[in-house]
Amino acid sequence: MRYDKVREVDDAVADALEGEDERQEDTLAMIASENHASEAVLQAQGSALTNKYAEGYPGSRYYAGCEYADDVEELAIERAKELWGADHVNVQPHSGSSANMGVYFAVLEPGDKILSLDLTHGGHLSHGHAANFAGKLYEVEHYEIDPETGRIDYDDLQETAAEFDPDMVVSGFSAYPRAVDWEAVQAAADAADAYHMADIAHITGLVAAGEHPSPVGIADFVTGSTHKTIRAGRGGIIMCDEEYADAVDSAVFPGAQGGPLMHNVAGKAVGFGEALQPEFAEYAAQVVQNAKALGARLQEHGFSLVSGGTDTHLVLADLRESHPDVSGGDAEEALDEVGIVLNANTVPGETRSAFDPSGIRAGTPALTTRGFDTDDMETVADCIARVVDNIGDAEVYAEVAADVQELCDDHPVYD
Numbered sequence: 001m002r003y004d005k006v007r008e009v010d011d012a013v014a015d016a017l018e019g020e021d022e023r024q025e026d027t028l029a030m031i032a033s034e035n036h037a038s039e040a041v042l043q044a045q046g047s048a049l050t051n052k053y054a055e056g057y058p059g060s061r062y063y064a065g066c067e068y069a070d071d072v073e074e075l076a077i078e079r080a081k082e083l084w085g086a087d088h089v090n091v092q093p094h095s096g097s098s099a100n101m102g103v104y105f106a107v108l109e110p111g112d113k114i115l116s117l118d119l120t121h122g123g124h125l126s127h128g129h130a131a132n133f134a135g136k137l138y139e140v141e142h143y144e145i146d147p148e149t150g151r152i153d154y155d156d157l158q159e160t161a162a163e164f165d166p167d168m169v170v171s172g173f174s175a176y177p178r179a180v181d182w183e184a185v186q187a188a189a190d191a192a193d194a195y196h197m198a199d200i201a202h203i204t205g206l207v208a209a210g211e212h213p214s215p216v217g218i219a220d221f222v223t224g225s226t227h228k229t230i231r232a233g234r235g236g237i238i239m240c241d242e243e244y245a246d247a248v249d250s251a252v253f254p255g256a257q258g259g260p261l262m263h264n265v266a267g268k269a270v271g272f273g274e275a276l277q278p279e280f281a282e283y284a285a286q287v288v289q290n291a292k293a294l295g296a297r298l299q300e301h302g303f304s305l306v307s308g309g310t311d312t313h314l315v316l317a318d319l320r321e322s323h324p325d326v327s328g329g330d331a332e333e334a335l336d337e338v339g340i341v342l343n344a345n346t347v348p349g350e351t352r353s354a355f356d357p358s359g360i361r362a363g364t365p366a367l368t369t370r371g372f373d374t375d376d377m378e379t380v381a382d383c384i385a386r387v388v389d390n391i392g393d394a395e396v397y398a399e400v401a402a403d404v405q406e407l408c409d410d411h412p413v414y415d
């Protein structure tokens with residue numbers, strides 16, 4: 001019924017949309033960057049605001065007819081300020097990567113130097129990977145995760161900053177299970193007289209709810225995605241002190257983007273409003289409890305976790321010792337067959353390749369949205385272990401697939 005209008009004109013797309021809805025209902029979304037936005041957010045994102053050009057910012061647009069566009073953008077900004085306590089917020093970036101582009105364009109020149117965590121250690125493409133615009137425009141050096149502890153080597157960060165003399169230090173990660181010490185990163189940036197951008201893409205929701213320390217007020221710039229632990233639909237956000245407000249706003253528009261995606265800005269406003277409700281704090285706390293329960297049970301099954309556990313929404317398992325004959329890719333593929341959708345991931349001290357690495361990354365934000373508790377997460381961990389312990393065993397796969405289906409049936413995504 002949801003796609004009745006699409007169905008009237010386009011069976012092929014309607015089939016794909018309905019197929020995706022069923023896929024999300026019948027599988028466990030454990031990709032750590034994913035979540036399920038509410039139907040209210042989906043409705044706002046599917047609104048007629050997709051038709052509206054609103055280049056500029058509330059109150060000073062380049063087009064007429066922006067009164068409702070102004071309303072949703074102001075609501076999104078005010079709610080974001082309340083959630084994260086930032087002075088200035090820009091809600092127009094199309095994605096987390098675009099938010100990072102906005103910050104770089106605000107204060108860096110091509111050829112300037114960025115110091116960030118290596119992608120294979122848990123960084124992000126937009127932190128300066130060679131294949132990304134950031135790697136092409138800027139000179140990039142990396143700090144590392146200590147392979148022994150699985151944690152950021154803050155001493156290495158300090159030393160590398162002193163040697164490399166960066167213009168910007170980037171913190172915030174895609175596959176890091178531990179709380180980040182923002183002050184320690186800031187100290188390294190200060191010593192090098194560099195800007196500090198904290199990219200909280202993965203942990204926006206945890207930071208908003210106080211489940212992870214906040215870099216707001218420490219780092220010069222805080223960027224994020226709005227579709228990960230905060231369930232506000234696909235997009236990006238930039239937060240900064242008032243002193244950088246104009247530079248950031250003009251770097252996003254007209255610097256990096258044209259018209260904002262006002263339907264997605266409306267989604268952000270609705271999702272941020274939801275996150276201001278008391279239930280959201282309970283949700284975020286449960287996300288972390290669930291990740292801890294998942295990790296502890298996997299450890300009972302013999303899995304080795306990078307850093308020995310988690311403080312966040314994700315666990316990173318290094319299969320090299322527990323399952324030397326199983327690559328991350330093998331595990332990802334086998335788990336996908338039973339309806340557990342997660343991703344292969346590099347681990348610190350990676351000895352395989354980025355295309356078929358040694359680890360798997362599993363997150364709890366989406367399952368927690370479906371109402372999974374710590375008991376359910378232990379069942380999920382048991383399912384993961386049975387599959388990874390029995391790669392290629394069709395009988396085991398069938399049994400686990402039935403258990404996964406039962407978990408899904410008990411916890412519908414959308415009623």
Ligand SMILES: *Cc1c(COP(=O)(O)O)cnc(C)c1O
Nearest residue numbers: 095096097124172173174201225
């Ligand atoms: C997910 C992520 C981003 C942004 O991703 P988009 O897909 O562009 O929204 C940026 N930084 C980090 C660390 C991330 O994990």
